[in-house]
Amino acid sequence: MQQITMGQAIQQALAEEMHRDDSVFLAGEGIGVGIHDSPLMPTFGLLQEFGAGRVKDTPVSEAAIAGLAVGASVMGLRPVVEIMFNPFFTLASDQIVNHAAKLRYLSGGKSSFPLVVRIKTGAGGGAGCQHAHNLEAWAAHCPGLKVVMPGTAADAKGLLKSAIRDDNPVIFFEDMGLFFYPSAVPEEDYTIPIGVADIKKPGRDVTVVTWSKMLGVAFKAAAVLGQEGIDVEILDLRTLLPLDKEGVIRSVQKTGRLVVLHEATKTGGFGGEIAALVAEEAFSCLKAPIKRVAAPDIPVPSSLPLEQFYMPNENRLIEAVKSIVD
Amino acid sequence: MQQITMGQAIQQALAEEMHRDDSVFLAGEGIGVGIHDSPLMPTFGLLQEFGAGRVKDTPVSEAAIAGLAVGASVMGLRPVVEIMFNPFFTLASDQIVNHAAKLRYLSGGKSSFPLVVRIKTGAGGGAGCQHAHNLEAWAAHCPGLKVVMPGTAADAKGLLKSAIRDDNPVIFFEDMGLFFYPSAVPEEDYTIPIGVADIKKPGRDVTVVTWSKMLGVAFKAAAVLGQEGIDVEILDLRTLLPLDKEGVIRSVQKTGRLVVLHEATKTGGFGGEIAALVAEEAFSCLKAPIKRVAAPDIPVPSSLPLEQFYMPNENRLIEAVKSIVD
Amino acid sequence: MEQEKLMLYQNMLFIRRFEEKLTELCKIEGKVPGMMILCTGQEAVATGVCGALEKDDVIIGNHRSHGHLLAKGADPNALMAEIFGKVTGCNKGKSGTLHLAVPEVNALCTTTVVGGGIPIAVGTAFAQQYRESKAITVCFFGDGAADEGSFHESLNMAALWDLPVIFVCENNVYSGAQRMEEHTKVKDIALRAQGYGMPGVTVDGNDAEAVLQVTAEARQRCLAGEGPTLIECKTYRWRGHGELDHQVYQPKEEIAMWMERCPIKKIEQQLLVEGAISREDIAALEESIAMFVDDAVRFAEESPYPAPEEALEDVYI
Amino acid sequence: MEQEKLMLYQNMLFIRRFEEKLTELCKIEGKVPGMMILCTGQEAVATGVCGALEKDDVIIGNHRSHGHLLAKGADPNALMAEIFGKVTGCNKGKSGTLHLAVPEVNALCTTTVVGGGIPIAVGTAFAQQYRESKAITVCFFGDGAADEGSFHESLNMAALWDLPVIFVCENNVYSGAQRMEEHTKVKDIALRAQGYGMPGVTVDGNDAEAVLQVTAEARQRCLAGEGPTLIECKTYRWRGHGELDHQVYQPKEEIAMWMERCPIKKIEQQLLVEGAISREDIAALEESIAMFVDDAVRFAEESPYPAPEEALEDVYI
């Protein structure tokens, strides 16, 4: 299998879908000619391959970019637009939430809006809180949207393909921390279904539900805990909306314990939804309190040690797991 | 005590604070000369009383309205701006989330942003999903903001006064369904502290945590359940951020059972946070699963019977309570 | 030409009577949910613009769109039923009066978010350019919407890419309760077109023929690949923002003055003078329109509401 | 006048050397976190504008604001330490290079959200008007930011209310990797001012004196209650968008051409010709600046990082 980064995996997914279907086009700020000319960036080389008619560099106009996707999709095209960094989702959010998510419903099911909004996300670059602010919980609170947030290159490729082929608006979060590390990705054309969580590591004692970059943290913690005889099951949510409730419940039924891990700040984060789901529908299996490991309720600071303090890490996860496994 | 509506209570709070402190000013669409000239509307008569210098009717420009508040507040004024309907929060959200909430942090604590954003919210008017979309969970996921959502006229008045006097940005949600029904409101100058939940009805058997308009639904259900011998404690959250964790936990420690009730759609709603909090910090007191009663995961439909179906009601709450009390 | 004039007249009259009926219905408690926002007095814009369009052309509407939709050919029964919230409505009761969508006539989206339709029109026009179709997009919005950021971003992008879209700003003097001079310092919204490098035209929005004419020209430019146009139609809102608005801020004389300039009366006079139509023709037309409108109301009233659980449908495909 | 020219020269030179040092530091792995976005070549805008301001005047910056802040009088040590993420930085390490705030000199907010500072400038100017203070606000942003909706809403509102604010569009030909003509069809951003009913001025952004002059005039208009001005400063970004940008899209000849037009060299030549300064003076100045910059770096390097838990402070007051 090829060893490629998530940036490259996304690139492949975009290119393959553009070859497959000429109704797919891309738009966004700097997606054609960009200020970062690294071949590991998701849209690298696509302008050269597909031309300026299908790879549209746009002005710095997030609302218009999102509206472009809404309007083009109702006409039967399959736009894949990019919001450069997650905090700028705010600027596109009227189009995404009040339009992309609702217009099908408002049409009484007559129209559809097969669009994808790719959003780069994740702290760790030292750029501070106006570049890093994980807002997947916002998108996941909007019926009509699907919300995908992969944690591996292989998942990113398969899920992005599904997102592009999906007839509903899909918000696709890409953690930039994953753009640069290679891992195994199948060569052939494949898709991964939206709405299905994945057991990345089976385990007996405790379920860790996580997504995106935090998957790596979960693995690190699981390795340490394994040595201490605690067998962690890692459930990678992959999709936040529609939520794979059965997948989550099944795992907790097995282990009886749950820790949710995400990078976004704790209060109001999507971890609350997972905990609530389990406390509602799998209560009787629970042997211990449900723990959440997440960023503290602060904006992402810029200074290195502060940013590290912000970021949830394996130590905090290990501590949380141990506090409920005796 | 005077019997006034929440609209009038807000009016009084605004007028009294404007009299008290000339750094308070209002801005928003149609807050001076409005298309609704009902004396029950929150800003009715204030233009006449305070003049066009302090009651600023603005163009339809939500981002600029919010930015106006950010800039004016850092200069020491105390802006109270209005976003006409909750879905339009999206258009102001960059200013609110990336600026109002973060700029104090980014200044290293040197600057402060004592602003209030009033947002009218709530389904029930038949206007459909672009006018009604309860997004308090978005605001509550943003460190740096305070989020208030009163359920009675008296609370609205006292909390709005606190919000205006608070040195932090406060998002103040007003459910329009409460604008028109009178209830008792103290005459004298008083404030209600932000961050303190209120037991609106003490009870023994089950805690219902709710806020805003749903408080009325909780009371209706509690009356019925009371007759059947189930003693409901109604905890009105009033403030979502900072969250009164102790208040919630104390109540659940007493009753051992929790139902969260809110009007917003269920998945990703702030009910998840409450459930998660309790499942994490008061797990051992829980005698039954935690239930959430909320709107289904759909946009607010316009047609009357559909909108009624959308709206959480006492029957659903009664059913949820009964399912965990035996 | 005569034919065109007649068509404009009939369409305007239909819209007028359709909405007058809504004014009546509004007064009956619980008949029609939500707000009721009418275009009475502005009918020349909808009919003039749509008169220059082909079926394949797309229109994007706003909160004041009954006229746009009817002018584009939407079925009045389905509209009326939707306004009533009935299951036979064009959107099964999910939309109501404020966000009517009628894809059958390429009225693809109506949005009540002020300015919200403008970026979407950029998208539909982009699709038309991408597919090299011979159709264009028209986006209707008000003078107030021209203050929204979405207006700016969209016009810049549309001009940049020479998209086949016409931006129709229906300047009816008011944005909510604000007069034009209370929400912007410029006298003409059309002025702003220069800032994007596109032509901006001002036209008498109460003259349906003039509106049709400038629209047709702009449409030709679109089809020739010469890009978008901003057309500002100067007109007036006879009624309040919505039917609950008591118009306390609208000078009575101003309303009277504009009622003098009724777009329907204007064209009716011309048709009478030119002998293209007689008083009897008008009476007959009025009667037939009344019948259609009554039919629509009957259809709406007799139609059932959707079953409550149908609220759960149509979120996803 | 001579004095002013000298001041502009010194300020520009300081900014240049300060940022050249950052270019160096960037190459050392882990020295300075985040992006590094410099204004090299554009110094005349910051210094010219701030040269016309008083201490009480407020400036609002963007992602490319080192120059703005230094020109407004910010302490270079505190800036450098902040850029390093140290606790002695002007924002205790929370901000870093991209959102430096220096309230001490009324540099109240720097935001890296493109266009995000423009509505805030409306707010600070509103407060100045409300309090009838004799101060004004200046908002710096780029040509790219002029495509954001926030630009539009803000300029309209500022003009409507005659707010004392100057909108300074630093047109450095590029918005990210897009040339001006790739992101808008207009040649001059200043043109857009008409659409809001405010004056729009274009000025050579590499001529610090000219910039100071138009700013001073606009400031007078603000203070006279005549409202805002949009000033477009035509300049050029010598370096990439940030220090990681390899500038593949920037023609070498274009860069060379603009380096010929260096704002610092230009004024230096004049000062030399006019005899206001000698080669020796320049050498001495360079030396003194180098010392200050080195001091700043030393201060930053020797300062401790904040303790991790300090991340929890300063969210609320």
Ligand SMILES: Cc1ncc(C[n+]2csc(CCOP(=O)(O)OP(=O)(O)O)c2C)c(N)n1
């Ligand atoms: C984003 C947004 N802000 C505010 C409103 C409330 N609102 C509805 S219509 C309107 C005025 C719009 O004026 P204009 O664009 O001139 O259209 P007109 O009503 O005159 O046809 C306002 C403020 C809204 N629907 N959407």
Ligand SMILES: Cc1ncc(C[n+]2csc(CCOP(=O)(O)OP(=O)(O)O)c2C)c(N)n1
């Ligand atoms: C809202 C937003 N969108 C995108 C970006 C990413 N970005 C940073 S700077 C920039 C280009 C800005 O160009 P311009 O306004 O001309 O300023 P310049 O960099 O040329 O000084 C972009 C797109 C951002 N920071 N904020």
Ligand SMILES: [Mg+2]
């Ligand atoms: Mg109008």
Ligand SMILES: [Mg+2]
């Ligand atoms: Mg630029």
